[in-house]
Structures are given as C-alpha cells and as structure tokens.
Amino acid sequence: MREQALFDKIDLHLIRVLHTVLTDRSVSRAAIRLGMYQPAVSAALKRLRDLAGDPLLVRSGTGMVPTDAGLRMIEPAAAILRSAEMLFSDARGFDPQTATSTFRIAASDYLDPLFLPLLMAQIKSLAPLARIEIHPLTSDSDYHAHLSLGQVDVVIGNWQKPPEDLHMARLLDDDLVSLVNRDHPATRRGWDAETWLAVDHIAPTPLHPGARGIIDQxxxxxxxxxxxxxxxxxxxxIPDMVASSLLVLTTGRQYCERFTERLPVKILECPIALPRLVYYQLWHERTHSSASARWLRERIKAVAASLRPPTGESDTKT
Incomplete structure (x- = not known):
C-alpha cells in the first residue's frame, strides 16, 4: 500500500523535472530548459527528495552532482519520458508541422561536415516545433545501451562490420583518399605503398583504449x-593541422573535398587499394515502428542522398 501511495504522487511532469535536474546538475539550468521559474523547480526537487528519501543532488565544490540513487534514476526517467512521448505522438499520428518530439541523434564526426547542418536545417524547416539533440560518438559512448534506453533514436557512423543486432540502413559509400598540405613532398614525387605507410599520419583518438580505427583494421x-x-x-x-604540417589524413573523399577551397591542402590517391567506407544509420527495435522515428530516418536518408547518391541499394535489416 505504501508503494501505491508513493506512486500516486508521481506525475510525468515530476519525472521530467527529475531527469532535467539530474542531467543538467543545476536547478537554475534545469529551470531554463523546462521554461519554469527556479523556485518552482526547487519545490519540485524537494518533492522528489521526499519521495525518494534521498537528496538526489548534492553540492560538490562549486557545482552539484547526483547521488548514487540519483544516478540510478537518470536512465529509467529517460525511458519513461521517451515512452510517453511515443505513446501519445504515435497514437495521434505524426504531423511534422505540429509535432513537439525530441529527436536524439548520435553521429560520427567523420561524416561530410555539411551533413549535420543540412539535417538540422531540414528537420527544423519541416518540423519547426521539434527539438533536436546531436550527441557525439565518443570513448564513453555505449550506443547499444543508448539506443535501447531511448537516450538516442538513431546512430550514424561507419563500421567495417556493422552490428547485426540492430536495424540498419546504408546511407553513403565513399572511397578513401589522403589529404596533405599542398607543399607535401608527395604532391611532387608521388608515393608508393611503402612511402605512404612510413609518412607521418594523423588519426582520430580511438573510441576506447586499444581500439583500432576502421582504416587500421x-x-x-x-x-x-x-x-x-x-x-x-x-x-x-584535423584538416587545419594537416594544412600547417606534413601530417597525412586518410579518410573519405567527400569529407576531404570540403576543405580543398578553404585550406592549402590537396587530395592524393592512396597507393594501397582500401575498401570503400560505408556509412549507416542504426536504430533499435523499440523505435522500429514509431511514426516519428520513421520520419526522422527518412530525413536522414534524404539528406545523405542530397549530398551524394548512394552507390547501391539501401540495405535494411528487418
């Protein structure tokens, strides 16, 4: 009975306050994001502390940090909010012009640098009330968990062997080339495989210790x-670093082409025949049938096609 009494005191707004306060680690910043007055957020936090029997957010130095109990609440709160959003938006049908959905996209920064700006512009033009969050793929990004918990809707990146336990669709193919300073010796002399392997390469920091990048794989x-x-x-x-040094960046041609007019750099062919890069969007079964998530995936596909039409059929796991 006591648990039921506690449950009856919890509403969706309180869950939203909980999640925002714990992720922003600040009552004042949470108030701004929620469009509330700070005293109202403080009052809601007091209610949450009483319900949890825990302070949830405590002072640490000049800032605030969640307690252990607070940290454990972040993911369940996010899942509740996302499920509620899907429950009602999909029940009504998805209308981009009136939708207030939050689209959460995790993307590799190896993509064409125009991709995310164009995607942002298209979503905001077609769904002006929607909110968009762009998340990086970093060393602490467990994108499987983030997709399953609803923390992100779609992950965009390139994998030599994409994961088989997620839905996926091919977006772009691109060939691998090297970007060098215009005064790099290879621009005059050319290079063979041995020379290319021996020059000073610059590469992205691995996603986790010991990881090998796709080119090195x-x-x-x-x-x-x-x-x-x-x-x-x-x-x-990295392109700016290449422009002012003898470092060599090897990545997709489409990425490199965006810098050849702005920077003193030149694209050279790789003397080793490397497989093409393939970029995919990945999503979880939980959003596979969601009308809003399907709309988002179609926008991603359309932007990718506008940059460079895919070379093959869209390869989707069902």
Whole structure:
C-alpha cells in the first residue's frame, strides 16, 4: 500500500523535472530548459527528495552532482519520458508541422561536415516545433545501451562490420583518399605503398583504449601498419593541422573535398587499394515502428542522398 501511495504522487511532469535536474546538475539550468521559474523547480526537487528519501543532488565544490540513487534514476526517467512521448505522438499520428518530439541523434564526426547542418536545417524547416539533440560518438559512448534506453533514436557512423543486432540502413559509400598540405613532398614525387605507410599520419583518438580505427583494421587484414605520429579527438580540427604540417589524413573523399577551397591542402590517391567506407544509420527495435522515428530516418536518408547518391541499394535489416 505504501508503494501505491508513493506512486500516486508521481506525475510525468515530476519525472521530467527529475531527469532535467539530474542531467543538467543545476536547478537554475534545469529551470531554463523546462521554461519554469527556479523556485518552482526547487519545490519540485524537494518533492522528489521526499519521495525518494534521498537528496538526489548534492553540492560538490562549486557545482552539484547526483547521488548514487540519483544516478540510478537518470536512465529509467529517460525511458519513461521517451515512452510517453511515443505513446501519445504515435497514437495521434505524426504531423511534422505540429509535432513537439525530441529527436536524439548520435553521429560520427567523420561524416561530410555539411551533413549535420543540412539535417538540422531540414528537420527544423519541416518540423519547426521539434527539438533536436546531436550527441557525439565518443570513448564513453555505449550506443547499444543508448539506443535501447531511448537516450538516442538513431546512430550514424561507419563500421567495417556493422552490428547485426540492430536495424540498419546504408546511407553513403565513399572511397578513401589522403589529404596533405599542398607543399607535401608527395604532391611532387608521388608515393608508393611503402612511402605512404612510413609518412607521418594523423588519426582520430580511438573510441576506447586499444581500439583500432576502421582504416587500421583494413590494413591489419593486409598485414600492414602505418606510422601514426599524431592523434586528435576533434576530427573537425584535423584538416587545419594537416594544412600547417606534413601530417597525412586518410579518410573519405567527400569529407576531404570540403576543405580543398578553404585550406592549402590537396587530395592524393592512396597507393594501397582500401575498401570503400560505408556509412549507416542504426536504430533499435523499440523505435522500429514509431511514426516519428520513421520520419526522422527518412530525413536522414534524404539528406545523405542530397549530398551524394548512394552507390547501391539501401540495405535494411528487418
């Protein structure tokens, strides 16, 4: 009976306050995001603390951090909010012009740098009331868990062997090339496989310790290894580093082409025949039949096609 009495005191608004306060780690920032006055958020937090029998958010230095109990509530709260959003939006049918859905996209920054800006523009033009969150794929990104818990709706990236336990659709194919400074010796002399392997390469920081990037996985299968002398976690800054050094960046042609007019760089063909990069969007079974999620996936597909039409049929797991 006591549990039922506690449950009766909880409403969806209170869950939203809980999730926002715990993720923002600030009552004032949560108030701004929720469009509420700060005293109202503080009052809701007091109610939540009374219900939980735990402070949930405590001071640490100059900021605030969730307690252990608070941390355990973040994922269930996110799942409840996402499920409620899907429950009512899909029951009514999805109308982009009036939808207030939140679209959560996790994306690799190896993508064409125009991709996410164009996607953002298209979503906001067709669904002006929708909210959009772009999440990075970083070393602590467990995208399987994030998809299953509803923390993200779609993951976009490239994998040599995409995971088989998620739905997926092919977006783009691209060939691998090297980006170098215009004054790099290879622009005059050319290079063979041995020279290319020995030059100073720059590569993204691995997603987790010991991980091998997709290009190095390809080279491993050929029994080859390149000389990576620099790594950077911010992929978007690497072309500028190449432009001011003798470092070599090897990635998709489409990405490299965006920098050849802005920076003193040149695209060179790789002397080793590497497989093409394939970019996919991945999603979980939980959103497979959602009208709003299907709409989002169609927008992603349309933007990818507008940048460069796919070379093959869309390969979707059902």
């Amino acid at each position: 390809m080279l491993d299968e050929m029994g080859l290894r390149r000389n990576i002398s620099a790594r950077c976690a911010h992929f978007g800054l």
